[in-house]
Amino acid sequence: MTNPALIEELKTLVEPGKVLTDADSLNAFGKDWTKHYAPAPSAIVFPKSIEQVQAIVRWANQHKVALVPSGGRTGLSAGAVAANGEVVVSFDYMNQILAFNEYDRTAVCQPGVVTQQLQQFAEDKGLYYPVDFASAGSSQIGGNIGTNAGGIKVIRYGMTRNWVAGLKVVTGTGELLELNKDLIKNATGYDMRQLFIGAEGTLGFVVEATMRLDRAPKNLTAMVLGTPDFDSIMPVLHAFQNKLDLTAFEFFSDKALAKIMARGDVPAAFETDCPFYALLEFEATTEEVAEAALATFEHCVEQGWVLDGVMSQSEQQLQNLWKLREYISETISHWTPYKNDISVTVSQVPAFLKDIDAIVEANYPDFEVVWFGHIGDGNLHLNILKPEALSKDEFFAKCAIVNQWVFETVQKYNGSISAEHGVGMTKRDYLHYSRSEAEIAYMKAIKQVFDPNGIMNPGKIFA
Amino acid sequence: MTNPALIEELKTLVEPGKVLTDADSLNAFGKDWTKHYAPAPSAIVFPKSIEQVQAIVRWANQHKVALVPSGGRTGLSAGAVAANGEVVVSFDYMNQILAFNEYDRTAVCQPGVVTQQLQQFAEDKGLYYPVDFASAGSSQIGGNIGTNAGGIKVIRYGMTRNWVAGLKVVTGTGELLELNKDLIKNATGYDMRQLFIGAEGTLGFVVEATMRLDRAPKNLTAMVLGTPDFDSIMPVLHAFQNKLDLTAFEFFSDKALAKIMARGDVPAAFETDCPFYALLEFEATTEEVAEAALATFEHCVEQGWVLDGVMSQSEQQLQNLWKLREYISETISHWTPYKNDISVTVSQVPAFLKDIDAIVEANYPDFEVVWFGHIGDGNLHLNILKPEALSKDEFFAKCAIVNQWVFETVQKYNGSISAEHGVGMTKRDYLHYSRSEAEIAYMKAIKQVFDPNGIMNPGKIFA
Structure with a gap:
């Protein structure tokens, strides 16, 4: 102390x-x-x-x-x-949006600005802040930058990184750096702004950020599609990506859907039971775009990749379809789930998922595995529900073993042990599954440059 | 030696x-x-x-x-x-595209792959590599990454940085790092990939890069608009950006156009003489989009922001309109121009440009200033043509003084002394106009981490 x-x-x-x-x-x-x-x-x-x-x-x-x-x-x-x-x-008392520029489409934010506050601000200006996720109502911009927050629209808009025009940071020695000065093009040496994004506060603290805003999306429209197996999701993604600019492409399993349906407050998308579901979203800017989406849907049905589907016809239906995906995390929290946030390249998702399923099934056949995530960007959220019969302690002891298998499989597929949640303390000891010894040594040397006394969020990312 | x-x-x-x-x-x-x-x-x-x-x-x-x-x-x-x-x-003998993945939309490139070679490769796969600029026919991917190359489509697609999924680099000690492993989401500590992008080879050499490709643009359509003054270009940009997803927004002055017209091999856009011209491009994916573009054009004419304009009706006309912009650099090279590649935030472009014009006019009234550039991203190319009467030596001596004024003005506007060409040796001594002493000290410390013996492209970016 x-x-x-x-x-x-x-x-x-x-x-x-x-x-x-x-x-x-x-x-x-x-x-x-x-x-x-x-x-x-x-x-x-x-x-x-x-x-x-x-x-x-x-x-x-x-x-x-x-x-x-x-x-x-x-x-x-x-x-x-x-x-x-x-x-x-x-940073709760540094929570103001200090400036707005309509030509640059930028908003200067103090670090304590809440994500939803910036989203609302943008909307009031007829614009859009596209980084969105379940905790947008309380997460702050400084934290989003520290973890390079992702979420549900990454396939179209990228991570928080893409929206940081300029950054003021205080380094570990108390120096203030004004990085990139909100420029779009700036080729004057190392882009240190990028180092602080995703550094989890270990190099310095974000004290101001100029965030870019985008034009507001038009007539967002969602489709939920049921597929006969997981493998079919990939050609569906491919077919839609070739025809439309998708704003989201999410997936969830029948087990996830069953939990949502059991709540009783979310309408079903359609009757047909399917082992997997894709939720995709796009801007139906014109009649032609909506027609292209329907034609692609029909093509997918003909190919046997899709068993049933529905397209939102109203803002209300759009919201309802999204609930099928967005309520999962909160709903399954009842079962004290083991959670893991991992990623591989998009093309490797099916093989990776099968490997994990097989390992868990072979070793813990009583475990219920619930998959969902942002499949359009290779980010899977693995959830294993605690069987009623097991005590918490027993369950978590077994999950520690599962962890090891998951990270070994991630390494085999050249994936990431943390897709979007960061390393923090939770994954610190597993970092070597995703980063080489040499990389970790260079990261530590970079930390030494900005934080020579090791006072900035020590013990996070690495010990 | x-x-x-x-x-x-x-x-x-x-x-x-x-x-x-x-x-x-x-x-x-x-x-x-x-x-x-x-x-x-x-x-x-x-x-x-x-x-x-x-x-x-x-x-x-x-x-x-x-x-x-x-x-x-x-x-x-x-x-x-x-x-x-x-x-x-x-890297001339490391010039192969080693792999392609249609689901990930990625191409694994050796550093010597020529930009155009990757563009053509993407086209053959029905996809698109969107970083494009005048030297695409000979510039190489490794060099593009080293300078974070920009070009004419940045307003829509961003810089080279946005298209680097993964990077293999050899650091100054000969260590091979495999950075980011082509993942879209990867929150496992510092994104060192970003440090090497734009580092001009001073931290290490890029030895392999996985580049992302995009869907091919549909029915690209250009407009050339003549404006009564420079200030009118900003509301025109604003009006079009609110209605369309622009792929480019370039500008050039009447003096630049006059040089192109004098070549005799490029058809005029229209008859009306205007002091400034904007060239914008978008995907006319549907009839409705083209109609929205025309309606916006009419709105701009009504507001007095635009005097005349033309929209391309064919691929041939699209190419011809682009020649008005793309041939400028080559055409004015005849006049041994002083050139400078600078940027400010988009909203500050008009005031900045007026400041520079006034300074040059007041001090060297016989100098012909030719402006053109990527105004949609705040990147201006300032060109001053050598008066016939001046010797090269006299001209360049005067330009050294202009340089100082330009950089002082850049600093006043919080701009960049190098928007997209890099620092190299040419701008090394002016770096402090865009980066603080503290930033430069941190950059040098980062170089020390990756290149302890200072053997990697020494004397570039800083002495």
């Missing part, structure tokens, strides 16, 4: 009342959605300006105090957990 | 005849398109495999020999010039 005298000094760097040390605050701000680690920060500090962030980092640097950046605390890899007496730097 | 005994040792690392030291080769491979620096390499080596590149770098590391990577040598910033006895590593 940090020396109480130092905490008193910290209080002088921010506004009165902006350092909290009460048990409730320490508990609330010390954790994220993972809940694997007991929160144990020394204090929570709330800066209100870039200068205050710099002062905090300089203070931490001087006294070798570890800092943990804190956004919406919706992380799923314990990247923003403070379990070792760190001081948490919360 | 490198010790001849070392060159003999170098010869043992590659195939027979793959080290050249004759004067013609040294001259040809020691320079790029800038021609400001006299080429003076010690030798040219042509590896044929990744292992050979590693052996060359290890050899150079051991003997502290400076290496310069060489692609199509079309650079405009002396980034691949060997003027100080370096050994040039040419």
Whole structure:
């Protein structure tokens, strides 16, 4: 724990009342959605300006105090957990959109701006912020940048990385860098902005970000298609991608759908039972586009790749179809699932998925495996539900073994052990399955450059 | 110069005849398109495999020999010039497309693959490689990645960076890194792939790149619009961007057009003389899109932003309209132009351009300023033609002063002194106009991490 005298000094760097040390605050701000680690920060500090962030980092640097950046605390890899007496730097009071430029289509955001706040802001301006995911209502832009957040529209719009025009960061020595200055074209040496995106706060803290906005999508239309097997999903993706600019291509298994249907509050897409379902979305900008989508659907049925399907005819139906996919995570949380967020190249998804299924089936035939994810970008969410008969402890002990198999299979397929949730503490010890020894050594050397005293979110990504 | 005994040792690392030291080769491979620096390499080596590149770098590391990577040598910033006895590593014999995956839409390229070769390859597969620029016929993928090449379709497709799915690089110690493994989503720590993109070979050499391809554009259609002044171009851009997904938005001045018309081999777009012209392009996927384009054109005329215009009705007319823009650089080369490649945010282009015009006009009223560029992404190409009466030496002496003014103005507008050509040697001494002291210090520290002996393209980006 940090020396109480130092905490008193910290209080002088921010506004009165902006350092909290009460048990409730320490508990609330010390954790994220993972809940694997007991929160144990020394204090929570709330800066209100870039200068205050710099002062905090300089203070931490001087006294070798570890800092943990804190956004919406919706992380799923314990990247923003403070379990070792760190001081948490919360950006809750740096939550304003400072500027908007309609010609550049940019919004200058403080790090604590909530994702949905930026989405709404864009909508009010007739524009669109396209990075979207389940926790958009509480996740913050600074955290999104720290983990290079992805979500459900990546196939069309890419990750958060694509939308960061410029970045102000405070490095581990308290220096302020203004990276890229919001330019589209800038060939003046290393693009260090890119290093800080996805660095989980281990190189420095994002203190301001200029985010790009896009034109608003027109008449978004979704299709849900049932397929006779997983292999059929790939030619369906291929056929639609050749004809339409897809904004999403998601999938889920019959087991996932069954859980959604059991809720009773989501209408079924159609009657036919299928082992797998694809949900795709596109802009039906004209009659011709909708016709092309239907023609492709018919082609897929003729080829035997699709058994049944439906296309949304209204905004309401669009929302209902999306619920089939978006409610999965929340719905299955009831079964205390083992979760893993992994990716391989799109073309390897079917073989990879079969390998994992076979391993789990052979070893734990009583485990119920629920697959869903962003198949258009190779990102699979593997979920295994706890059998009623097993205790939590027994289940998680068995899952630790499953973990090993999953990561070995990921490595075999040259995939990623963390597609979009980040490494944090949860996957730190498995990093070598996706990154070579040499890569990890270079990453550590880069951290040394920006954070020589190792005070910026230590213990995350690597030990 | 490198010790001849070392060159003999170098010869043992590659195939027979793959080290050249004759004067013609040294001259040809020691320079790029800038021609400001006299080429003076010690030798040219042509590896044929990744292992050979590693052996060359290890050899150079051991003997502290400076290496310069060489692609199509079309650079405009002396980034691949060997003027100080370096050994040039040419990738001319590593020029194959090694693999293609239709589901992932990726092509695995050796660094010496020519841009046009990849474009043609994509076309043969019914796909599209969208990074395009005047030197596509000889520039190589490795060089494109080294400079993060941009070009004429950035407004829609982004820079080369966006199309690099995975990268194999050999660092300054000869280590091979396989970065990102072609994944779309990969949140496993620092994305070092991004560091090597745009690093101009100063951190390591690209030895293989998996490039993404896109669906082929449909019915590309261009408009050329004449405007009464430069300020009108911005609302025109804004109006079209709100209605269409533009694939390009270029501009050129009447002075640029006059030079093209004087060639006699390009048909005029229309009769009306205008001080500025915009060339925009979009996919006329349906009748409705073409109608929306025409309606927007009419709206712009009504607003007084556009005086005259034309829309291409055929592939031939599309090509002819593009010639008005694409032939400018080659055509004005006759006047020994001073050239500068700069950028600001899109919204600041009009004010920036006026500032520069005023400075040049006030100080050198006899200078003819020719503006053109990629205005949709804020990238302006400033060209000043040499007055007949001035000698080359006098002209370039005056241009050195102009340079200073231009960079000071760039700095005032928070712009970039190199939008897409890179820093190389040409802009090395001006880097501080776009990057802070702290940024430059961090960049040097990053170079130290990957190239501890400073053998990888030394003297480029910074001294």
